[in-house]
Amino acid sequence: MEQYTRMKQEDIPFEKLEKVGINRDFVNHMEPNELKDFLNGFRSEKLYTVNARIDSQEYKIPAKIRLQQQDDGSVNVRIHPIQRLFVPDEYMGHKFTKQEKTALLNDRNLGKTIELTGRDGRKDNYYLAVDSKTNELISLRTRHIQVPDRIKGVSLSEEQKQKLAAGKKVTLDGMTGRNGKKFGATLQIDAANRNINFSGFKQEKEKDLEQKQDKAKGAKQKIG
Numbered sequence: 001m002e003q004y005t006r007m008k009q010e011d012i013p014f015e016k017l018e019k020v021g022i023n024r025d026f027v028n029h030m031e032p033n034e035l036k037d038f039l040n041g042f043r044s045e046k047l048y049t050v051n052a053r054i055d056s057q058e059y060k061i062p063a064k065i066r067l068q069q070q071d072d073g074s075v076n077v078r079i080h081p082i083q084r085l086f087v088p089d090e091y092m093g094h095k096f097t098k099q100e101k102t103a104l105l106n107d108r109n110l111g112k113t114i115e116l117t118g119r120d121g122r123k124d125n126y127y128l129a130v131d132s133k134t135n136e137l138i139s140l141r142t143r144h145i146q147v148p149d150r151i152k153g154v155s156l157s158e159e160q161k162q163k164l165a166a167g168k169k170v171t172l173d174g175m176t177g178r179n180g181k182k183f184g185a186t187l188q189i190d191a192a193n194r195n196i197n198f199s200g201f202k203q204e205k206e207k208d209l210e211q212k213q214d215k216a217k218g219a220k221q222k223i224g
Contacts (some may be wrong), residue, residue: 005039011075021051085135093117112167127191140191
């Protein structure tokens with residue numbers, strides 16, 4: 001069943017893309033989820049080489065691309081080149097504290113949700129992160145992320161789900177990778193990629209995992 005998207009593939013302005021140096025067959029190399037996000041107006045996952053004119057000189061630069069639907073229904077292309085990492089004093093109506101700036105510059109993730117004012121003038125709760133490829137500051141409404149009950153075969157506690165939903169880091173052990181091996185990692189919602197990011201991977205031995213599970217069971221028995 002075809003999934004609904006804000007724009008259709010036939011709406012893509014291929015002529016405009018070809019003018020900036022992107023061949024029209026680029027959509028054939030996109031994964032289904034990547035294409036769906038692109039047709040919903042999100043930045044492309046990959047960087048593309050585009051033509052740019054800077055100080056009367058022609059250059060080829062890496063950039064992400066995004067579709068933007070106009071009020072009259074037409075579709076334009078927005079170019080997002082790599083830029084210098086910079087966090088402004090104010091963003092979408094929110095004035096950053098020194099601690100918040102430090103988090104964005106060092107961790108590339110605010111680590112919490114904040115209230116921002118959208119282009120429509122409405123206030124909403126957002127996640128905030130820095131795009132690792134372009135250094136852009138990216139905001140994402142919290143309602144666009146649904147924290148699952150299970151991740152890689154491991155059930156999340158209510159506390160873990162609440163921490164993730166609040167933009168905080170959560171350490172999860174005993175997850176199963178594609179190779180069938182167990183691993184642990186630190187999880188956090190990433191606004192730039194619109195997903196849950198995994199970092200700090202550590203491979204787990206079956207014996208170590210069994211010991212952790214035994215300790216957890218023992219702790220529950222003591223509490224009971």
